[in-house]
Amino acid sequence: MNKQVLISIYLLLFVLLPAGAQNCEAVHDDCIQVAHRYKVAVCDWMILKRQKIGSFQLVHELKGDGVELDMGSLGKREMFDNKLREPHFQQLFRETARKFQLEVPSVAMSGFYGQSFLERTNYKELVRDCLEAMKVMDAKVAFLPLGGIKAGWEGEPELRAEVVKRLKEVGDMAASEGLVIGIETQLDAKGDVKLLKEVDSSGIKIYFKFQNALENGRDLCKEIKILGKKRICQIHCTDTDGVTLPFNKRLDMNKVKKTLDKIGWSGWLVVERSRDKDDVHNVRKNYGTNIEYLKEVFQK
DSSP states (O other): OOHHHHHHHHHHHHHHSOGGGOSSOEEOSSOEEOOOSEEEEEETTTTTOTTOTHHHHHHHHTTOSEEEEEOOOOTTOSSOOOGGGSHHHHHHHHHHHHHTTOBOOEEEOGGGGTSOTTTOTTHHHHHHHHHHHHHHHTOOEEEEEOTTSOTTGGGSHHHHHHHHHHHHHHHHHHHTTTOEEEEEOSSOHHHHHHHHHHHOOTTEEEEEEHHHHHHTTOOHHHHHHHHOTTTEEEEEOOOSSBSOGGGOTTOOHHHHHHHHHHHTOOEEEEEOOOOBTTSTTOHHHHHHHHHHHHHHHHOO
16 A cells, blocks of 8 residues: 555545544554544552552553553652652663653542542642642643541631632642643532532642442433543543442443534543452452453444
8 A cells, every 4th residue: 555545545534533542643655644533541559550550561461552650659758659759760760651651640639548639738839739740741631639628628617718829829820831730529519510610720620539429329321521621631441449440330331422522622531440349459450351342332
């Protein structure tokens, strides 16, 4: 097949592909590479490789497209246990990601699952540390769970006002550098929309998590529609542990894809949980199965 024919095919594909998939196509003499509208990544801390170089090789072997790196544990430390402040590790992580042809779509502050974002006086410094790590790895999204905050904060005016104030501050920090902080809350979609309006920062969006909607008996696809394309920056595309994704009866992934297609969303689907409860420590089985299934549904 000559080059002129390849170029003609490429142009036809460009016209037919969804807009979100037209960013990275490239024509070569012997092949055409087409970017997927949806890409699949894995949380490094969930595959027992938190801020470890080995996460890239493992995700490559499991046929993922990227790795969501964590900032490292927090606990009682003043700062994250973060290797990405050190030039040696910065170079090593970048080179290893390139070697295995993997992207880092996001950097997570998973320490805030257990630590309260409201009780840390140095919250700006912690977020700044994350933003700097994102720039090292060319990631555009930070993951900030609000699970460590006292339950019921959303109904207590003083606590809510402080959450809004802090999110506005760190959101504006991120926006000033072209970055986004994706927050995970326990609110329903309408509650998230209300919170985003109060925060009023282009640097704060929703990092949507299927598990939260499903565990609280909400209609997952309805929640997606309420949030809409522009409010969801990234998705943790898994449920609680129990079974792997192909065997999850309460999660209709094909319906989810149709919903995301309909609202025009495109981006990263990140595997966090959905492990087989009877074989929870079998990383290769659980995450290999989930990645394969997501690619079958979203990258046909």
